[in-house]
Amino acid sequence: MRDTLRINGERLLARLAEMANIGATAKGGVCRVALSDEDKAGRDLFIEWCQAAGCVVTVDQIGNIFARRSGSDDDLLPVLTGSHLDSQPTGGKYDGVYGVLAALEVIETLNDAGIETQHPVEIVSWTNEEGARFAPGLIGSGVFAGEFELEHTLAITDKNGYTIGEELQRIGYAGQAQVGERRFSTAIEIHIEQGPVLESEGKTIGIVRGIQGMRWYDLVFTGQEAHAGTTPMDRRRDPVAGVSRVMQRIYALNEVYAPHGRVTFGDFKVEPGSRNTVPGRLTVTLDFRHPDSIVLDAVDREIRSIMTAECLALGIEGRVEEIWYMPPVTFAPQCITAVQNAAILLGCSSKVMISGAGHDAMYLSSVIPTGMIFVPCKDGLSHNELEHAEPMDLIAGGNVLLHTIQGLANPKTW
Ligand SMILES: [Zn+2]
Numbered sequence: 001m002r003d004t005l006r007i008n009g010e011r012l013l014a015r016l017a018e019m020a021n022i023g024a025t026a027k028g029g030v031c032r033v034a035l036s037d038e039d040k041a042g043r044d045l046f047i048e049w050c051q052a053a054g055c056v057v058t059v060d061q062i063g064n065i066f067a068r069r070s071g072s073d074d075d076l077l078p079v080l081t082g083s084h085l086d087s088q089p090t091g092g093k094y095d096g097v098y099g100v101l102a103a104l105e106v107i108e109t110l111n112d113a114g115i116e117t118q119h120p121v122e123i124v125s126w127t128n129e130e131g132a133r134f135a136p137g138l139i140g141s142g143v144f145a146g147e148f149e150l151e152h153t154l155a156i157t158d159k160n161g162y163t164i165g166e167e168l169q170r171i172g173y174a175g176q177a178q179v180g181e182r183r184f185s186t187a188i189e190i191h192i193e194q195g196p197v198l199e200s201e202g203k204t205i206g207i208v209r210g211i212q213g214m215r216w217y218d219l220v221f222t223g224q225e226a227h228a229g230t231t232p233m234d235r236r237r238d239p240v241a242g243v244s245r246v247m248q249r250i251y252a253l254n255e256v257y258a259p260h261g262r263v264t265f266g267d268f269k270v271e272p273g274s275r276n277t278v279p280g281r282l283t284v285t286l287d288f289r290h291p292d293s294i295v296l297d298a299v300d301r302e303i304r305s306i307m308t309a310e311c312l313a314l315g316i317e318g319r320v321e322e323i324w325y326m327p328p329v330t331f332a333p334q335c336i337t338a339v340q341n342a343a344i345l346l347g348c349s350s351k352v353m354i355s356g357a358g359h360d361a362m363y364l365s366s367v368i369p370t371g372m373i374f375v376p377c378k379d380g381l382s383h384n385e386l387e388h389a390e391p392m393d394l395i396a397g398g399n400v401l402l403h404t405i406q407g408l409a410n411p412k413t414w
Contacts, residue, residue: 003345005113007402009395012105016394019045019085019101020093029385030093034086034128034139035063035167042085043173046100046125053108055123058182059175061150063127063168064140066182069107071120071409077185078120079409080368081106081401084129084140084360091130092387094192094377094394100125102190102398106405117409119185126360127173133158141360143179145367150179180367186335186408189361190373190401192389196380197353204396205343205350206374209336211362212260212291212354213328215300218283219246219307223316225272225280237316239282240270245310246318250286253302260354261299262289291328291354329362335371335408342403348396373400 022045023030023038032038043065047057050067058066068078083099103123110117126144131137134156142148154165168174193199198206221239247265254261264287271281286303290296304320311318336352343350355372364370375397378388 005109005115005402005406007105007109007395007398008112009391009398011108012101012395012398013391015049015101015104016093016098019097023087025090025385027090027385028093029387030087030091031089032085032087032091033089033133034130035133035164035171035173037171039086040171040173043125043171046085046104049104050123053104053111055107058177059173060144060177060179061175062140062143062153062164062179063173063175064144064179065125065173067104067123069110069121072116072118074120076119077183078122079117079405080122080124080184080187081189081405082124082126083189083191084126086128086130086132088130088132088383090385092382092384094387094389095194095382096129096191098192098375098389098394098397099190102394102401105398106402109402117406118411119409121405121409122184128164129360134164138358138360138363139164141363145363146180147363147366184368186332187361187364187368187370188335188339188373188401188404188408189359189370190375190397191359192377192382192387193374194377194380194382195356198351198374198376199378199380201351203349203351204375204393205339205348205400207336207339207343207350207352208331208355208372208374209352210291210331210354211329211358212262212289212356213293213296214287214289214324214326215296216323216325217286217288217303218321218323219243219286220319220321221282221311221316222319223278223280226278228276228278231278236278237314238278239316240279242311242314242316242318243282243284245314246306247284249306249310250303253299253306254288257290257295257299260290260292261295262356263287289356293328296328326358329365331361331365331371332369335369338404338407339371339373339400341407342400345403346396346399348400371404373397373404
């Protein structure tokens, strides 16, 4: 019975479509940014469905929603599954919401089949995953995991000066439950891939083994301002010459770690910024990502030595300012195995992979054994109104989630 159990795919697709009506945009996407009226309407609908499915709903002080289905042994820690209902201003119909509604579909399926799991199962919808209205993102899961402090987070403002705390009150989601007090045995998040790998390789399920790490820098080059016409090239101390050499060497360094390294010089500030003056100073941002912390550390050393060598050769000053370090996340072996087992049971083609994007599962993994499942999305396109996932893949992912949760919530019988 358990092995042949399948979700009700029609119901999942119908609910995804109904949720996509809330904040629907002309181009076929959604605008349901965190703590807006549309976010409230989406939350209300989700809770209505959870209560109709017999779940007990709790909202915590940062507005995270938990919906609990009892287990046969209610003293056991629940298995947590879910994602987020907020979207980008020009977001798609699947980013986040798929993980929440697939989780609900798993509970409905267990209800329909009259199956009791040993562990309770809880669905979660995290507050402000996207970070579009209130920066940074991943706030609900971040406060839950102790990454951000609650009071400080409630005081974060949007561009109109409204705080998270005020907006939670306004939409009726400033809950009572203490953030982070709930305990869970394991956590699983299903999400569209938001990248092109599964689609291009013709695979249905991504078994996510971790999330790549990230280092952010400002590279600051200081030379000397000079006249563009009268200063001979060999008399210049030109920071632009420095940045061009350093960038080439960092691109080349990244090749050594292909195909995983990601290097982005996203923003340049040139001072004074005049067409006919050799700049005195240039600052460039560097975003470097890789799944392996050993590589991230090696690259950190390399960047510093490249800066020193190239700036010395040009007679300019080079400084590396570290802005942020997010170490790579490695998901829990028991969660990876549970996803793998479910994919095999269902005969789905799969690929073990690393997530290029951050997700709620990232912070969660520091406090709960956590895993993720990916399904393909068309052309790898996300944070876009045209975001699309094939119904067949969404249903296959739902079934993998169902059997993953069955495995994690019934450890003795699996
Ligand atoms: Zn998302």
